[in-house]
Amino acid sequence: MRHKMNIFISSTFSDLIQYRDIARQTVENAGHRPEMVERFSGVDPIGVSKLLRALLQTCHACILIVGLRRGSGPTDENGCKQGDSYTMIEYFAALRNNVPLFPFFVGKLNDANSQERLFIKSFREDIIANGLTVRKISSVNEFESSLSEILNSLNDSKLNSPPSERELSQLNQETLRYVFGKESELIKDWLTKPGCDDLDCHRQRSLMKSYPADLTSEEFKQADGYNDQGWLCHERREFAIALKHYESALSINPNFPLVWNNKGLAHFRLDQLTEAKNCFFRAIQISPGFLAPWNNLAKLYWERFEDRESTRRWLDRALAISPDDPDARLITEAIRLVDELKPVAKTDLDFRHLRLLQNYPQNFLYFMVPGTKAMESGNFSEALQLLRKALITAPHVADFLDAVAECLCKIGQFEEAAKTAIKAVKENSNFASAWVTLSFAYHGLGSIEDSISAARRALQIKTDLMVLENAIGNLTIALCGIRLYDLAMQEIDDFGMKHPESKLIHELRNYVFQAVSRGFSKYP
Known part of the structure; x- marks a missing residue:
């Protein structure tokens, strides 16, 4: 039907x-x-x-x-x-x-x-x-x-083909018991709240959503406003500031599952893993049918806790709620590919690479992963050989091009590195890591203005804090190299305002002061 x-x-x-x-x-x-x-x-x-x-x-x-x-x-x-x-x-x-x-x-x-x-x-x-x-x-x-x-x-x-109300009711209770255990006070509390009869269709429908059931109260409107402000900060990678907005929202409406999920994501980005896990669990407790925290738990347990068994359990729950959920299917397929190919004893798979793994599994697992590990170990000739093999059947993939360019920088082949990084940014102009690599290559060639431009381009892109820290580091070194100490300090201050959680700010300021002592500036 x-x-x-x-x-x-x-x-x-x-x-x-x-x-x-x-x-x-x-x-x-x-x-x-x-x-x-x-x-x-x-x-x-x-x-x-x-x-x-x-x-x-x-x-x-x-x-x-x-x-x-x-x-x-x-x-x-x-x-x-x-x-x-x-x-x-x-x-x-x-x-x-x-x-x-x-x-x-x-x-x-x-x-x-x-x-x-x-x-x-x-x-x-x-x-x-x-x-x-x-x-x-x-x-x-x-x-x-x-x-x-x-x-x-x-x-x-x-x-x-959505589940029936009775199936949904059963699924929600099974989900809660699965996460928190049969005797958990959290489950008892949830089941005994007024209006929480498991035959209440309206409540069951509300559990499938990330918003509370009542969207008309002043408390919800205020909390939703704080959540929106938090997400704007989140999109700018200002996770510490975002957390403050999410906490304000939850102080007004503590039963807002979307806010708990977003708060968990912010903790995740700040490497506050226990806090992230607890926030995702809290979102699930309020709304077991809300898909996002299940998928985020799967990412957390695989990427950071390296717990493959728990990862599969979280994914099973997501797929039970929505068999066609694209995120859950993508993660499930990635796990299958890793288990099937197993090119190395231990694969540190960052979830930024999921689509790369899905589209180019052999290139990624057989060449890019071991090539990156060889580069980290200082075996640059072996790393370069492996990384170039990744490009043979996928010559236009920006990730592979950037990895080769980074390795070339490590061995001082800056001209070839710059050419390869330029290819990467042409394939994907919003690939911040490639812009950082290009900045480093230009600096090695003595093209300081080009290095500055590439670093600034990287800083304009929404990406992970580590990549942005590499960009501001390159920019600081380049500016100090041509004695623009005041401008370097201004760039650092601007970066610190946008990313107060960064631990690199103090180190960069010290670098500028040390550079000043060898040059000339108004700074003492």
């Missing part, structure tokens, strides 16, 4: 009206319900943003149509981050809530020099970087045909 699904249609408006109409008609003809931003006409812009985020949680899929226009969005006066269009808000909401995304690119970016076109280029690159399958279309007919295929595939999948 076909179940009706909610399909969100996301795009800019005036330039893609015909595509939106076709999308709406195609979804309706397939027996599903189209959801579009038009239903919120007349609502205050900041209210639209929150409603869109909540609405995406109820959708089974999101059709994302990206043309050549930026589109409208809330302004800073409404409390929203500058630069976010409604289309981007919808896109990020779908990502955060694990809603399957099906992007379409309409039109070619022949002229990417204007500010609007640069925005669209960056947006498209972000979509591709998230591993989404993009369909490039040139006509309405082509779009309609491709969309029909997608809807048919959704009809045939388990995505549209």
